[in-house]
Amino acid sequence: MFATILDEPGKDIALVDHLLSRLAPFGLRCPLLLQFERDWHEEMTRANLKALYGIEQAPSGTRLRERLDALDPACLQPLYKALFAQLQRGKGLEGFDYLDGHYLLSLDGTGYFSSKTVHCAQCAQKHHRDGTTTYYHQMLGAVLVHPEHKEIFPLAPEPILKPDGAQKNDCERNAAKRLLTDLRRAHPHLKLIVVEDGLASNAPHIRHLQALDFKFILGAKQSDHKALFDWVDASEQTALTTLSDRRGYRHRFRYLNAAPLNDANFDLEVNFLEYWEHAPDGTVTHFAWVTDIPIDNDNLMTLMRGARARWKIENETFNTLKNQGYHFEHNFGHGHQHLTTVLMHLMMLAFLIDQIQQRCCRLFQAAWTAAGSKARLWRKLRSRFELCLIPDWETPHRSIIAPQQIALGYDTS
Numbered sequence: 001m002f003a004t005i006l007d008e009p010g011k012d013i014a015l016v017d018h019l020l021s022r023l024a025p026f027g028l029r030c031p032l033l034l035q036f037e038r039d040w041h042e043e044m045t046r047a048n049l050k051a052l053y054g055i056e057q058a059p060s061g062t063r064l065r066e067r068l069d070a071l072d073p074a075c076l077q078p079l080y081k082a083l084f085a086q087l088q089r090g091k092g093l094e095g096f097d098y099l100d101g102h103y104l105l106s107l108d109g110t111g112y113f114s115s116k117t118v119h120c121a122q123c124a125q126k127h128h129r130d131g132t133t134t135y136y137h138q139m140l141g142a143v144l145v146h147p148e149h150k151e152i153f154p155l156a157p158e159p160i161l162k163p164d165g166a167q168k169n170d171c172e173r174n175a176a177k178r179l180l181t182d183l184r185r186a187h188p189h190l191k192l193i194v195v196e197d198g199l200a201s202n203a204p205h206i207r208h209l210q211a212l213d214f215k216f217i218l219g220a221k222q223s224d225h226k227a228l229f230d231w232v233d234a235s236e237q238t239a240l241t242t243l244s245d246r247r248g249y250r251h252r253f254r255y256l257n258a259a260p261l262n263d264a265n266f267d268l269e270v271n272f273l274e275y276w277e278h279a280p281d282g283t284v285t286h287f288a289w290v291t292d293i294p295i296d297n298d299n300l301m302t303l304m305r306g307a308r309a310r311w312k313i314e315n316e317t318f319n320t321l322k323n324q325g326y327h328f329e330h331n332f333g334h335g336h337q338h339l340t341t342v343l344m345h346l347m348m349l350a351f352l353i354d355q356i357q358q359r360c361c362r363l364f365q366a367a368w369t370a371a372g373s374k375a376r377l378w379r380k381l382r383s384r385f386e387l388c389l390i391p392d393w394e395t396p397h398r399s400i401i402a403p404q405q406i407a408l409g410y411d412t413s
């Protein structure tokens with residue numbers, strides 16, 4: 001699939017081999033990249049890389065970094081769409097729609113590199129009072145989520161570009177504009193409800209969502225939306241409802257349809273939903289959102305749970321990438337131009353491939369169950385990769401499911 005990216009003629013090692021040579025250690029969660037690079041000169045490692053990843057020739061670590069540093073990260077975007085098509089073909093999205101045939105898409109920003117010393121031309125900079133500088137890269141992530149499903153499916157993320165004296169929020173908003181426009185171009189008919197935090201509930205962003213035919217549920221803070229909250233307070237149509245569940249939680253709602261977003265955008269009507277969760281221990285959690293989905297007594301819980309699934313992008317995407325073996329945020333070589341961003345994409349793509357396997361592949365599910373945890377599954381896969389000649393992906397998975405039945409290791413003489 002990576003071969004769909006055009007390679008320049010006349011290069012002895014194909015671009016696709018460079019990309020796969022970096023995707024492979026991310027896919028196998030190798031903690032030590034340099035060690036992995038040293039191993040791929042060994043005959044068995046080379047054979048395994050070819051059998052599992054289709055790598056014809058692995059470049060040296062130095063050449064790999066130079067080549068990926070010069071690569072325009074935008075050319076990796078079609079890979080997300082190609083993987084998304086595989087997810088659809090594998091019926092991975094069946095039952096993943098949330099409301100009226102729409103999927104929930106959570107958008108949020110995160111950092112993927114930060115250093116006080118290492119930097120490149122693309123780094124954003126923060127100057128501290130003590131005279132030091134922090135160099136960093138951030139991106140806006142876009143992930144399909146569902147409150148009842150473990151899996152999450154990233155679509156193409158968008159780097160947040162270096163601020164040129166602009167406000168941080170402007171940069172994130174501009175990244176959102178590019179991301180949503182590209183997303184609509186890549187998926188013209190995909191029905192989506194975009195869920196975002198309170199930074200997003202501004203008129204230009206809402207009009208942009210509407211123009212691209214996205215539905216939305218966006219956080220709304222009282223401090224940012226005083227006129228809207230006043231309007232809801234004053235309206236006779238504002239409805240109040242309280243529901244209880246079996247766990248002893250009380251869910252208190254207040255809502256009003258067709259309220260003006262603010263005085264400056266009086267023509268822009270939104271539906272307002274406010275929510276208090278009363279836990280059995282007395283804790284009260286409060287949220288408020290604006291949405292273009294008409295609110296009634298029957299969809300209060302659905303809207304609330306959809307809006308709160310937004311957190312999955314932080315908890316289950318970014319935190320997994322940072323803490324569970326992907327080593328997102330670590331410095332694998334920063335480069336001078338694009339290396340950090342290209343590596344971020346490869347890590348995100350490796351994560352997406354895992355999520356698709358987890359959702360669609362019975363063999364992967366059985367091996368995961370047999371291993372007991374993801375960490376143990378990756379360790380077992382890595383140990384087979386290092387010690388045995390592996391003909392295909394099925395063999396190591398089967399050997400994890402039933403270790404006594406499959407003898408790994410092949411006579412190569």
Ligand SMILES: [Zn+2]
Nearest residue numbers: 119120122123
């Ligand atoms: Zn940089």
